[in-house]
Amino acid sequence: MSGRHAPHWLSRNTVPLTMQRVIIALAPVTLCTLLWFGVGVISNLLLLVLFCAALEAAALTLRQRDVRAGLADCSAIVTALLLGLTLPPALPWWLLLVAAVFAIALAKHVYGGLGQNPFNPAMVGYLAVLIAFPDDVARWPQPAFAGMDQVDAVSAATPLDSIKMQLNQMRTMAEITAQPAFGLLAGRGWEWINLAALGGGLWLLRKQVISWHVPGSMLLTLAAAYFLLFAFTPATQPSPVIGLLSGGTMLAAFFIATDPVSGAASDTGKIIFGIGVALFCFGMRTWGAYPDGIAFAVLLMNTAVPLIDRWTAPRIYGHRERPR
Amino acid sequence: MRVPLSKIARPGWGIAFDTRGNSADLSALSLPERVCVPLQQHIGSAATPVVKPGDRVLTGQPLARAAANRLGAAVHAPLAGRVQAIARQPGPGRTGLAVSIESDGTDERWPGYTAHRDPLRLSTSALRSAVVQGGIVGLGGATFPAGVKLNRGSGVDTLILNGVECEPVISCDDALMRTDVDAMLLGAQIMLRILEADSCIVALKDGMADALQTVTTALQTLADDRFSIAILPPVYPAGGEAQLIELLTGREIPAGGLPWDSGAICQNVATAAAVAHLLRSGEPLISRIVTVTGAVVAPANFRVRIGTPISHLIAAAGGYTDTSSRQLIMGGPMMGIELPDDSLPVVKATNCIYVPTIDELPATAAELPCIRCGDCATACPAHLMPQLLLQAQATSDTERMQSLGLQDCIECGCCDYVCPSKIPLTRRFVAAKQELWDIAFEKRRAAKARERIAARTTRQQRQQQEQADQLAAQTHNVSDTDTAHQKLQELLQRTGADREDPS
Structure with a gap:
């Protein structure tokens, strides 16, 4: 007799497996970013993985927790990858370290480590360096496919940034999107990066690592918001396609806003969370000071999670009302 | 039709x-050859034996009747033979009084x-x-x-x-x-x-x-x-x-x-x-x-007399296979209970004897923190949110646990099954339920005690009042109200002084 208790069968799903699947699903978007932005992406990713893993180990040691199990759950790697894909390539190493410290030490372990963080660690790390060093973080290199046709190494504004700037200069959308930097759909390079993130995200959906509720509601709301404004003022408003395939939209929809720890618990809650992220993001992109507001939008909705959880708890079997 | x-x-x-x-x-x-029939094989109270050791019983003869006015059920002799003992015996999941009968092989029916x-x-x-x-x-x-x-x-x-x-x-x-x-x-x-x-x-x-x-x-x-x-x-x-x-x-x-x-x-x-x-x-x-299934040579269904040792079934199923985990589960893999060995008897609740193979049982994985993935809430047939219940349980927030529906948990184990962090949620919730139950029991007991004390105080006050009234009535008879009052005061003072006097 081993003192086992029911249930005697357990599913094969584990936290490390979930995290590993997220890492696998990030492969296409990582590859795509690498192809368009060069080896700077690799150095970013490697340094961030190193920093995040080291900080995770240090924090676990300080908190007297099992370091090996903490590293084996791979959650720090996921955070590192998300940071590496949202920060521009070839940042100075110390900036990456600052981002990692904010993400792992402050946003995650100060709150109690895995599962306890109210805010998305990667977004906290990203925003900390974005706010503190806006010039470094806004500076993305000119996207060049596999290093070919790279005119110079001069940095350029991202499509969202450039749209915002040129609209302020009273150019029309038609003029802006006619420029070669705008590629086929939503900006050279960026459109492919977003499509790659979408592909990885769909695989995660199929593997049931994430549910449709957050990405579905978020992308639909974002598309609807873009469409509404675009329908009335097509000259000064980016199209829904640009909205969906530029900046960090797809990465956020499938990999960031779906973070279960800092997200809403119930299915209805997840839908509300997704709608909220989309609305905040759209508002900030359209009227705010930053070109892409998605990180702010995620953190803002993180703060709303306890409230959403309270409002959207499902009705329990045999009860007339929802639990309060 | x-x-x-x-x-x-x-x-x-x-x-x-x-x-x-x-x-x-x-x-x-x-x-x-022999059966062991526990007197409690049901929800409620154990049955009261109506036979004694040495009696010959026939198949179907009542061995014990349901305790009067209580939830319970009678138990009957599964075969004809002699009652050897009525003693405390380990049964599946519960140790209690059980009737051991040695079969005489006749299987003669009780005509009652x-x-x-x-x-x-x-x-x-x-x-x-x-x-x-x-x-x-x-x-x-x-x-x-x-x-x-x-x-x-x-x-x-x-x-x-x-x-x-x-x-x-x-x-x-x-x-x-x-x-x-x-x-x-x-x-x-x-x-x-x-x-x-x-x-x-x-x-x-x-x-x-x-x-x-x-x-x-x-x-x-x-x-x-x-x-x-x-x-x-x-x-x-x-x-x-x-x-x-x-x-x-x-x-x-x-x-x-x-x-x-x-x-x-x-x-x-x-x-x-x-x-x-x-x-x-x-x-x-x-x-x-x-049902006898899992790592046995010939899995099968048998019609089994209550009280039959499980080892008898295992033998009939050809014995354990090499891949057997040597563990016995009564019931299914989701809600079954683990049995210490196969000498225990089949009871009315025994729908299945399941012998898991080695690879069917998960390695005891270390529990990881909850990542709020919500798989448990999706799986929960009672529409609970186990991830939030777990949070409330971790902080011993009984009020929150109750409002989150702890009492509505049916203990099916679905949340444990899907949990990627391998948290034994059901076991925690069962323990928390038991705690709530204990607290409620304590409260009821305390309330009863309070009632008793309150009743005693009123009784004492009433007695004192009656005594005082009597005294007042007596003094009123001998003198006028003022002197009566004075005397009463004196009396009270004296009794007060008496009480203060250490001698």
């Missing part, structure tokens, strides 16, 4: 199990029961008391005394014959439907008569093709238009009483209520068959079908 048949869609909750490889054949089993050719002509009260006397309990595993559940005037309009058998690996209900369908349907008719209900749904699981065929044919012959068939998806726990009522009738058992408050009750298919055997053949509940 066409039998109405409905197919129920897969609910959002639960776990879909592949139930391939379940053997439903009923194999022969020899009588054991009447076999009725047409039980449906008996009065409802006669039927119900027969069910109580026959020691019939729910054979789905919960062993709720059937007589209590078959209550006339409880407002039940629908009887659900539960053959869903939603736990994987178990196939005893499948076997029963295939081999004993006439008894099952007669039992259902008897139950309908007792309940004065007008519809009966035979519920079985998608994939039980043979059983479906058998039941359909039998119902066509029976031509009773109160019956219909429902096919449930192979989802655990679709065969749980609350879930089955919801899936089939759209009604729910109200929180804190009992099944019949929903207007529907479930009875296991084997329970119905047992009722019919009792009334038609005069055989009380002394046997049941048991």
Whole structure:
């Protein structure tokens, strides 16, 4: 007799497996970013993985927790990858370290480590360096496919940034999107990066690592918001396609806003969370000071999670009302 | 006659199990040489023995009757022989008094029961008391005394014959439907008569093709238009009483209520068959079908006398295989209990003896923190949010646990099953429930004590008042009010002084 208790069968799903699947699903978007932005992406990713893993180990040691199990759950790697894909390539190493410290030490372990963080660690790390060093973080290199046709190494504004700037200069959308930097759909390079993130995200959906509720509601709301404004003022408003395939939209929809720890618990809650992220993001992109507001939008909705959880708890079997 | 048949869609909750490889054949089993019959094999109180060591008992003879005015059920001699001992013995999940009988090999029947050719002509009260006397309990595993559940005037309009058998690996209900369908349907008719209900749904699981065929044919012959068939998806726990009522009738058992408050009750298919055997053949509940499966040479279903040692079944199934984990589970992999060894007897609740293979049992993985993935909430058939319950449990926030529906947890284990962090949620919730129960018990006790003290204080005050009144009345008789008052004051002072005086 081993003192086992029911249930005697357990599913094969584990936290490390979930995290590993997220890492696998990030492969296409990582590859795509690498192809368009060069080896700077690799150095970013490697340094961030190193920093995040080291900080995770240090924090676990300080908190007297099992370091090996903490590293084996791979959650720090996921955070590192998300940071590496949202920060521009070839940042100075110390900036990456600052981002990692904010993400792992402050946003995650100060709150109690895995599962306890109210805010998305990667977004906290990203925003900390974005706010503190806006010039470094806004500076993305000119996207060049596999290093070919790279005119110079001069940095350029991202499509969202450039749209915002040129609209302020009273150019029309038609003029802006006619420029070669705008590629086929939503900006050279960026459109492919977003499509790659979408592909990885769909695989995660199929593997049931994430549910449709957050990405579905978020992308639909974002598309609807873009469409509404675009329908009335097509000259000064980016199209829904640009909205969906530029900046960090797809990465956020499938990999960031779906973070279960800092997200809403119930299915209805997840839908509300997704709608909220989309609305905040759209508002900030359209009227705010930053070109892409998605990180702010995620953190803002993180703060709303306890409230959403309270409002959207499902009705329990045999009860007339929802639990309060 | 066409039998109405409905197919129920897969609910959002639960776990879909592949139930391939379940053997439903009923194999022969020899009588054991000795049986050990626990006196408590049901929810409620242990039965009171009516035999003593040394007595010769016959098959079906009452060994113990249900304790008066308490929830319980009688137990009967599973075979003829001599009572060797009535002593505390370990049983599956519970140690308690048990009657050991050594078989004399005759299997001679006790003549105390009447076999009725047409039980449906008996009065409802006669039927119900027969069910109580026959020691019939729910054979789905919960062993709720059937007589209590078959209550006339409880407002039940629908009887659900539960053959869903939603736990994987178990196939005893499948076997029963295939081999004993006439008894099952007669039992259902008897139950309908007792309940004065007008519809009966035979519920079985998608994939039980043979059983479906058998039941359909039998119902066509029976031509009773109160019956219909429902096919449930192979989802655990679709065969749980609350879930089955919801899936089939759209009604729910109200929180804190009992099944019949929903207007529907479930009875296991084997329970119905047992009722019919009792009334038609005069055989009380002394046997049941048991699935023996997993790492045994020849998995099978047996009709087993209650009290038979499990080792007897294992031997009949050809013994353990090499891949056996050497662990025994009574019930299924989701809710079954682990047994220390195979010397324990089969009881009324024993629907299955499952011997997991080595690779069927998960390695005891270290528990990781909850990442709030919400898989548990999706799986929960009671629509709880186990991830939030766990948070409340971790901070001992009993109020929050209650508002999150701790008491509504049916302990099905779905949340544990899906949890990627391998957190033993169900076990925690069961412990928390027990704690709440203890707190409530303590509170009730404290309230009673308070009442007692309050009553005593009022009594004392009343006595003092009466004494004072008497005194006042006496003094009033001898003098005028002023002197009486003065005397009373003096008296009180004196008694006060007396009290202060250490001598």
